[in-house]
Amino acid sequence: MADVRGQEIAAEQGVVDRVYELLEGARERADELAGEGHRRAAGGPATGLVERDAMVHRAAVRLRSLDAEAEGIVFGRLDFDDGETFHIGRLGVRDDHEPLLVDWRAPAAAAFYRATPGDPLGVIRRRVILCQGPKVIDLDDDVLTPEKAGELRVLGEGALLAALRRSRGAHMRDIVSTIQREQDEAIRAPARGVTLITGGPGTGKTQVALHRAAYLLYTNRGRLTDGRILVVGPSTVFTRYISRVLPSLGEESVHLRALGELVEGVTATRRDRAAVARIKGDDRMRDVLAELIWQSPPTAPQRLRLVYAGQPLTLDARHLAAARRRIRTRCAADGTTPNAAAPTATAVLLEALWQEVDGRHLDRKLFAEEVRDRDEFRRFRRAWWPPLTPTEVLRWLADPARVVGLDPEDAEAVAATYRNRPDWSVDDVPLLDELAELLGRPPAAPQAPEPEWRLRELTTGTRSVATFVLSCGLRNGWELYAPHLSTPFALAGPGIDNDAVVAAQRWAEAVILREGHQVVGWADGFDPHGEEGYVPVLAEPLPVEEAEEDSADDEPYLHVILDEAQDLSPMECRMIARRVEYASMTVVGDLGQATHPLAAQSWPQLLARIGKREIRTLQLHTGYRVPALIAEYAARALTPGIAPTRSYRPGGTLAVRRVDDLHAALRDELQQAPHDATVAVIAADDRTETITPLIDAPGVAVVPASLVKGLEYDHVIVVEPAEIVAAEPRGMNRLYVVLTRAVATLVVLHHDALPVAL
Numbered sequence: 001m002a003d004v005r006g007q008e009i010a011a012e013q014g015v016v017d018r019v020y021e022l023l024e025g026a027r028e029r030a031d032e033l034a035g036e037g038h039r040r041a042a043g044g045p046a047t048g049l050v051e052r053d054a055m056v057h058r059a060a061v062r063l064r065s066l067d068a069e070a071e072g073i074v075f076g077r078l079d080f081d082d083g084e085t086f087h088i089g090r091l092g093v094r095d096d097h098e099p100l101l102v103d104w105r106a107p108a109a110a111a112f113y114r115a116t117p118g119d120p121l122g123v124i125r126r127r128v129i130l131c132q133g134p135k136v137i138d139l140d141d142d143v144l145t146p147e148k149a150g151e152l153r154v155l156g157e158g159a160l161l162a163a164l165r166r167s168r169g170a171h172m173r174d175i176v177s178t179i180q181r182e183q184d185e186a187i188r189a190p191a192r193g194v195t196l197i198t199g200g201p202g203t204g205k206t207q208v209a210l211h212r213a214a215y216l217l218y219t220n221r222g223r224l225t226d227g228r229i230l231v232v233g234p235s236t237v238f239t240r241y242i243s244r245v246l247p248s249l250g251e252e253s254v255h256l257r258a259l260g261e262l263v264e265g266v267t268a269t270r271r272d273r274a275a276v277a278r279i280k281g282d283d284r285m286r287d288v289l290a291e292l293i294w295q296s297p298p299t300a301p302q303r304l305r306l307v308y309a310g311q312p313l314t315l316d317a318r319h320l321a322a323a324r325r326r327i328r329t330r331c332a333a334d335g336t337t338p339n340a341a342a343p344t345a346t347a348v349l350l351e352a353l354w355q356e357v358d359g360r361h362l363d364r365k366l367f368a369e370e371v372r373d374r375d376e377f378r379r380f381r382r383a384w385w386p387p388l389t390p391t392e393v394l395r396w397l398a399d400p401a402r403v404v405g406l407d408p409e410d411a412e413a414v415a416a417t418y419r420n421r422p423d424w425s426v427d428d429v430p431l432l433d434e435l436a437e438l439l440g441r442p443p444a445a446p447q448a449p450e451p452e453w454r455l456r457e458l459t460t461g462t463r464s465v466a467t468f469v470l471s472c473g474l475r476n477g478w479e480l481y482a483p484h485l486s487t488p489f490a491l492a493g494p495g496i497d498n499d500a501v502v503a504a505q506r507w508a509e510a511v512i513l514r515e516g517h518q519v520v521g522w523a524d525g526f527d528p529h530g531e532e533g534y535v536p537v538l539a540e541p542l543p544v545e546e547a548e549e550d551s552a553d554d555e556p557y558l559h560v561i562l563d564e565a566q567d568l569s570p571m572e573c574r575m576i577a578r579r580v581e582y583a584s585m586t587v588v589g590d591l592g593q594a595t596h597p598l599a600a601q602s603w604p605q606l607l608a609r610i611g612k613r614e615i616r617t618l619q620l621h622t623g624y625r626v627p628a629l630i631a632e633y634a635a636r637a638l639t640p641g642i643a644p645t646r647s648y649r650p651g652g653t654l655a656v657r658r659v660d661d662l663h664a665a666l667r668d669e670l671q672q673a674p675h676d677a678t679v680a681v682i683a684a685d686d687r688t689e690t691i692t693p694l695i696d697a698p699g700v701a702v703v704p705a706s707l708v709k710g711l712e713y714d715h716v717i718v719v720e721p722a723e724i725v726a727a728e729p730r731g732m733n734r735l736y737v738v739l740t741r742a743v744a745t746l747v748v749l750h751h752d753a754l755p756v757a758l
């Protein structure tokens with residue numbers, strides 16, 4: 001048997017070696033073609049070739065750098081009953097026009113995930129190839145039609161079990177070699193409309209969501225280009241945990257954001273207490289904010305005084321308040337937002353001043369023109385009606401008197417969260433987003449002509465430069481970048497010594513001249529990677545590309561994937577709705593894990609809040625995280641009426657201990673915890689603050705119950721479940737989430753009585 005295994009491994013190694021050889025070739029070819037400047041030849045057939053090679057090149061480089069951690073590029077093989085076989089990998093590779101490796105997302109590869117003994121789809125044998133980087137280390141076979149298997153040699157004990165048995169790392173690993181049939185169906189569901197994927201804890205919903213993002217990118221290349229897919233997760237801890245999955249699938253262009261990161265410039269990580277989250281998450285907040293935006297800024301001056309034609313004129317607080325009301329009424333009539341209302345404010349102020357003047361011998365038009373141009377008037381107007389940002393306006397709520405539309409207790413509870421706290425909570429983010437819409441953008445100041453240095457500088461985000469840039473690349477020596485291209489447009493090659501700046505510039509001048517531009521000097525600048533480089537001063541300025549009103553980052557998403565969607569408050573739904581108006585969606589969640597006090601009662605209700613209908617629902621039934629023993633215990637905390645998940649994972653250890661001294665017991669537990677596993681202590685949020693300083697074991701995570709959603713650990717210690725339940729209205733659901741985080745061991749420590757259900 002050992003021999004058979006050795007021979008089979010050697011045979012597969014041959015295929016893997018060839019794949020790596022071809023990838024290396026593709027990389028070199030892409031470099032060469034870029035060097036010849038073919039990418040500039042717009043539209044020609046060569047462009048397509050280079051684009052594709054560049055894509056394979058990027059993916060290959062990325063995958064190779066991940067090899068140490070990832071399981072290698074080749075991971076599967078299918079043998080069909082008609083004698084055909086092919087290999088499956090993280091990307092497709094052709095050998096002399098014949099497919100050598102089929103991308104796992106290609107239709108042909110679906111059989112790898114879908115074939116079962118009952119419905120073999122022509123497959124005799126499915127083989128999982130286990131690699132460490134480019135080295136094949138083991139094989140695992142699954143025979144689907146034993147009667148046809150004939151001479152096939154069969155090895156292994158089950159790739160899925162082997163995958164499940166490995167301990168967790170700091171990051172989630174992809175599951176591309178062991179995706180199960182029902183998961184595959186969800187991954188490959190059509191992009192259009194709304195796909196709802198539900199399932200209990202550990203059924204692979206997050207994995208499915210991420211693999212689906214990679215699948216959609218593959219099947220919609222061209223349409224779903226950089227940054228057109230958004231994946232939203234519940235917390236930054238969670239997005240960090242899952243951040244490696246898409247890169248290991250060769251995809252880096254998906255935007256991965258936590259709910260607290262959806263508003264540009266804000267990163268919110270903490271949540272408000274449930275009682276406050278309930279107020280801030282409620283639809284009524286929209287009315288509170290719609291009132292707030294028309295209030296007088298705290299810094300606004302309270303009196304305007306000036307002298308006209310020898311007459312002293314004054315607008316006092318009463319006049320100014322009346323003026324504000326008039327501006328609001330006028331804006332309401334034509335839908336003008338406060339930030340676009342400065343001209344209205346000017347007009348209303350001038351009218352109010354005219355009321356104060358004895359105008360019998362004066363010309364009203366002339367009065368308005370002269371006063372408007374006065375410095376003192378302009379300064380007043382700017383201070384009294386300044387452009388407002390969402391962050392400054394939300395802070396006004398620190399004064400409960402400004403909260404119109406809530407009862408005094410709620411107003412005070414909200415106000416208190418803005419006093420003495422410089423940072424934002426996740427619950428504030430939808431409010432900031434709402435304010436951005438209500439306030440509107442200030443009209444752009446008249447554009448000064450773009451300064452010369454700006455034209456030369458890196459245009460951030462799109463990773464391209466606005467003019468030619470010459471820089472010295474680590475690998476390829478001198479590289480010349482052309483305007484709006486992110487890859488080098490010409491390479492000097494080894495012919496020019498790295499230090500020979502003058503020679504490199506002469507070479508670049510020749511290439512640029514061929515493009516029709518003459519270089520008259522050189523200045524310092526940056527290449528698309530932000531590395532220092534040299535920028536040519538051209539005899540004729542380059543035509544500047546018309547700057548789009550919105551940057552690429554502002555372009556609407558075409559597909560949005562929402563993970564842990566069961567928890568969105570109405571205000572969060574409004575924030576999402578603004579981003580999905582033109583997008584298809586994948587909504588992922590589990591109503592049994594809903595913890596937000598205002599979470600929707602059903603999926604149709606949630607989708608209605610987002611403004612979507614026409615759902616395609618796919619359900620995942622099998623749990624891969626929590627062993628059956630622990631899953632059954634956790635199910636006691638599950639809301640009645642929701643079916644528990646069937647667990648596939650064997651083993652597991654469960655211990656429930658009543659102790660006198662919780663913290664001493666916790667220390668004992670931690671001493672016994674395995675060292676080669678991930679360990680978490682989970683407790684009610686308030687208690688984690690007292691636990692954290694007590695723990696000096698490296699590698700042990702102390703996680704507040706409110707932040708543990710979506711995460712998993714080999715060894716979980718839950719401290720005082722009753723406190724977790726008591727901390728919030730949906731405490732029982734929270735406890736269910738907490739109890740379903742363990743992959744191997746769950747220890748429950750309690751001093752107070754356990755919640756009745758347990």
Ligand SMILES: Nc1ncnc2c1ncn2[C@@H]1O[C@H](COP(=O)(O)OP(=O)(O)OP(=O)(O)O)[C@@H](O)[C@H]1O
Nearest residue numbers: 175178179180201202203204205206207624625710
């Ligand atoms: N087909 C699979 N092969 C190997 N491992 C899998 C498979 N499906 C899921 N897993 C593993 O099971 C665990 C749970 O997956 P995941 O976090 O995606 O589940 P989930 O449904 O999102 O859970 P929760 O609702 O608790 O957030 C992960 O460790 C994941 O890698």
